[in-house]
Structures are given as structure tokens and as C-alpha cells.
Amino acid sequence: MSHTSRRKFIRNGSLGTAGVLLSSGLLNNSLATSLNTSTAKPAILGGMPTFNPTDWVKWPVWLQGEDEQRFLDSVRSGVWSRNKIVTEFETTWAAMLGSKKCLTVVNGTNALITVMNRLDIGPGDEVITTPYTFIASIQAILANNAMPVFADIDPLTFQIDATKIERLITKRTKAILAVHILGLPADMDNIMRIAQKHNLLVIEDACQAHLAEYDHKKAGTIGKAGCFSFQNSKNLPIGEGGAIVSDDEKLIDQCYAAHNLGYGNATSTGSIAAESSMKAGKVRLTEYQAAIGLAQLKRLEAQTATRNSNAQYLTSMLKDIKGITPIKLNDKVTQGAWHLYAFRYNQEAFKGLARQSFIKALAAEGLPCSGGYKVMHTQEFMRDAFNSRVYKGFYTKDLLDFNKYRERSKCPENALLCNEAVWIPQNVLLGTKEEMEKIAAVIKNISNNADKIKH
Numbered sequence: 001m002s003h004t005s006r007r008k009f010i011r012n013g014s015l016g017t018a019g020v021l022l023s024s025g026l027l028n029n030s031l032a033t034s035l036n037t038s039t040a041k042p043a044i045l046g047g048m049p050t051f052n053p054t055d056w057v058k059w060p061v062w063l064q065g066e067d068e069q070r071f072l073d074s075v076r077s078g079v080w081s082r083n084k085i086v087t088e089f090e091t092t093w094a095a096m097l098g099s100k101k102c103l104t105v106v107n108g109t110n111a112l113i114t115v116m117n118r119l120d121i122g123p124g125d126e127v128i129t130t131p132y133t134f135i136a137s138i139q140a141i142l143a144n145n146a147m148p149v150f151a152d153i154d155p156l157t158f159q160i161d162a163t164k165i166e167r168l169i170t171k172r173t174k175a176i177l178a179v180h181i182l183g184l185p186a187d188m189d190n191i192m193r194i195a196q197k198h199n200l201l202v203i204e205d206a207c208q209a210h211l212a213e214y215d216h217k218k219a220g221t222i223g224k225a226g227c228f229s230f231q232n233s234k235n236l237p238i239g240e241g242g243a244i245v246s247d248d249e250k251l252i253d254q255c256y257a258a259h260n261l262g263y264g265n266a267t268s269t270g271s272i273a274a275e276s277s278m279k280a281g282k283v284r285l286t287e288y289q290a291a292i293g294l295a296q297l298k299r300l301e302a303q304t305a306t307r308n309s310n311a312q313y314l315t316s317m318l319k320d321i322k323g324i325t326p327i328k329l330n331d332k333v334t335q336g337a338w339h340l341y342a343f344r345y346n347q348e349a350f351k352g353l354a355r356q357s358f359i360k361a362l363a364a365e366g367l368p369c370s371g372g373y374k375v376m377h378t379q380e381f382m383r384d385a386f387n388s389r390v391y392k393g394f395y396t397k398d399l400l401d402f403n404k405y406r407e408r409s410k411c412p413e414n415a416l417l418c419n420e421a422v423w424i425p426q427n428v429l430l431g432t433k434e435e436m437e438k439i440a441a442v443i444k445n446i447s448n449n450a451d452k453i454k455h
């Protein structure tokens with residue numbers, strides 16, 4: 001295999017061991033020379049960019065030869081509504097997680113909405129969750145007319161700080177929505193202990209945490225139910241798609257009806273002669289989506305292993321750069337999904353270079369990155385919910401006072417993180433060891449040149 005085709009093969013993501021392969025003497029020349037970037041002029045100051053956009057694994061991965069047959073068969077069959085392939089995907093995903101049951105839906109947001117609805121989380125209820133999450137976690141709570149209550153985050157793990165949950169529990173508290181943000185497990189032992197003590201439900205938002213593990217248990221299988229997203233950017237991409245997993249078979253049966261106009265499992269192909277058992281919408285996955293999902297599942301374990309070893313390697317290098325503090329895993333995490341690689345950026349240690357300028361300098365080197373989430377509780381979508389008739393009917397005026405809500409929801413650690421975080425997307429972690437070294441070298445070089453970049 002030539003260097004280019006070998007590289008292309010690795011780029012396509014078929015190998016979980018790309019780093020090993022490349023470091024075993026097969027390293028190509030252009031890679032080896034560019035390891036010297038730390039003495040070069042940063043790209044933002046007119047130097048050569050360290051990376052080409054084509055260096056990174058193209059996401060989502062799609063292998064024409066391997067992936068397309070199943071998909072084409074399903075499209076050509078004309079059986080497009082949920083049937084055998086969707087069921088196969090559900091069975092496979094449940095088995096990979098060690099969960100009894102899985103139900104697919106149109107996306108992660110609707111997985112959360114559906115399962116919370118079937119767990120009777122509704123108007124008048126409070127759900128405690130993290131402020132450091134994707135907006136969908138919060139929209140799903142609001143969609144059920146419940147009220148999000150924010151517990152501040154742990155500044156080291158960026159996950160909900162379990163020691164801050166108990167003080168927020170009121171007689172209205174019904175559940176904890178435990179988000180494994182960035183694909184890294186939250187402090188589940190303490191969350192489960194508090195939930196048990198106060199008789200609260202735990203729902204896991206594992207929408208970024210495919211195959212992540214806490215104490216050898218897969219994220220999404222620890223609480224009452226877990227939710228996943230298969231949106232295009234996620235580690236298991238279908239474009240759109242989502243799933244609910246649970247060991248409670250009755251709950252999944254209920255969710256089944258809830259995702260299918262109230263029709264139970266036996267009527268999944270849409271028999272209109274049957275009687276419907278509940279008020280419900282319709283949020284079913286299609287056969288060809290499931291065929292894409294099954295293709296993605298074949299490489300998820302190998303990709304996850306690569307992301308873990310690269311993340312660990314990157315952390316070992318970045319932790320020695322002044323002003324960079326890589327995210328720390330909870331002690332009980334046995335595997336990360338690493339949907340995002342995150343670290344804190346300290347502006348002072350970079351001679352006052354603003355985070356946005358630091359991100360620009362990284363982007364100029366060809367490294368995709370961003371500053372991540374914004375503070376959530378000050379956004380208007382919540383006021384919109386609070387102004388609705390159903391909220392006014394179920395919560396006191398005092399609880400719906402939006403200024404007071406904003407005051408109650410203040411989370412200083414989260415606010416700080418929202419100002420300091422830098423994210424690198426998961427497809428970068430599918431690169432080679434040498435690329436991880438180059439990322440560290442680029443950051444070090446920006447640090448060395450911080451003064452010049454600032455001016």
C-alpha cells in the first residue's frame with residue numbers, strides 16, 4: 001500500500017490503531033518535518049498553516065464499498081417505514097450497551113421528551129440538571145412543561161457537581177437529568193445515591209456519550225433510562241436519529257406506543273384497524289436510517305478506542321503548557337466517548353491574549369475548534385415557556401418571575417467555564433499520534449508568540 005492510499009485508508013476511519021501503525025516506522029515525511037512547528041511563525045502571523053483541512057477524518061465516515069449495500073437494499077426494497085432493520089438496530093444497540101431494551105426515535109431531543117413524558121414528568125415538576133449542556137437537554141424539560149433547575153458544575157470535570165444537587169431539592173423535584181457532557185460520564189454514584197435517598201428519577205442524557213463507561217457500566221444504562229442522539233456530528237451519526245434505552249421493558253413498551261400514535265409494538269407497521277391506547281405523537285425512525293446506523297456501529301468500538309488513546313496522549317502533553325488545563329475525568333470513568341476534547345484556557349498565562357484570539361490562531365493553523373457553550377439560563381427561550389398558559393396554570397407567580405429565576409439559576413463555575421473552555425471536535429481525535437503532537441506543538445507555539453499575536 002502506498003503512503004497516500006494507506007493514509008486515505010486510515011482517514012476513512014477503518015482502523016482503530018492508526019496511531020500505532022504510523023508510529024511504527026511508517027510515518028510519512030511531511031508529517032515528520034512538520035513536528036518542528038514550534039519554532040515556526042504562527043499561521044495567524046503569516047506563517048504556513050500546520051494542518052490542511054483534509055488532514056482530519058471526514059465526518060461522518062461513509063465507506064462506499066462496505067456501507068452502501070445494506071442501505072441500497074433497503075431503499076430498493078421500498079420498505080421504508082420502520083420494520084426489520086430498525087428492530088435489528090435497536091437490538092444491536094441495546095446489546096452493545098448491555099441494556100435490556102432500546103427504542104429508536106427521530107432524534108435525541110425527542111428521545112428525552114418521550115421518555116420524560118412516559119415517566120410522568122410534567123407541569124408543576126422540577127428537574128435538576130447541569131447548566132453546561134446542549135440546549136436540547138433543557139428544551140426537552142420545557143417541552144414537558146417542567147422546570148429546569150440548575151446545579152453548578154465541577155470545575156475540573158465540567159460535569160454537574162453532585163454536591164450541589166441536594167440543596168436544590170424541593171417538593172416539586174421529580175427527577176435528575178444527568179448529562180454526560182462532552183461524552184464523559186457524570187458522577188453517577190453520587191447522583192444515584194441522592195436520587196435514591198429522595199425518591200427521584202434519574203434520566204441520563206447520553207446524547208454525546210456513545211460507549212462511554214462509568215465503573216465499567218455504559219453511559220445510559222445506569223439510571224432509569226438513557227437517551228442517545230445520532231445527529232450528524234455525534235459519534236454514532238445517522239444524520240438525524242435518537243434512542244431510548246432502559247432495563248424497564250414496560251417503560252420501553254410505553255415509549256413505543258408514545259412514538260407511534262399510541263399503537264403498541266404489534267402494530268408497528270401501521271395497522272389502522274387496531275385501537276390506540278394513548279394520546280401520542282409519531283416520531284419513528286426509517287429503515288434506511290437504521291441501515292446507515294448499522295454501518296456506523298461496525299466501527300464505533302475501534303473509533304472509541306482511538307479517541308481514548310489520543311485524548312489521553314493529548315492531555316499528557318497539554319497539561320505541561322502553562323495556561324492550559326485539560327478536562328479531568330471522574331475517577332470512576334473507565335472509558336470516555338470523547339465527543340469533544342475540552343480544556344480551559346487561561347488568558348493571563350497567555351500574556352492577556354483573549355480566548356477568541358487564541359481560537360482564531362488555532363483555526364489559522366487548520367485546527368477546527370470553538371469556545372463551546374454559552375450560559376443558558378439567561379436566554380429568551382425560557383421566558384417564552386414561562387409565559388405560556390400551562391406554566392401560568394401550574395407554577396406560582398413567584399416561581400415564574402424571570403428575574404428571580406435568572407438569579408436562582410446563577411452558576412458561577414459554569415459562567416467561568418463558558419468563558420474559558422476551548423473545544424476540539426471528536427473527528428480530530430481520530431487522527432494520528434503525530435497529529436496530537438502537532439496540536440500540542442501548535443498550542444505551545446501560540447503561547448511563545450502570545451505577545452506578538454495580541455498586537
Ligand SMILES: *Cc1c(COP(=O)(O)O)cnc(C)c1O
Pocket residue numbers: 106107108109110133134136137179181205207208228229230231240241242
Ligand atoms: C445532541 C444532543 C441532544 C439532542 O439530540 P438531537 O439528536 O440533536 O436532537 C441532547 N442532549 C445533548 C447533550 C446533545 O449533545
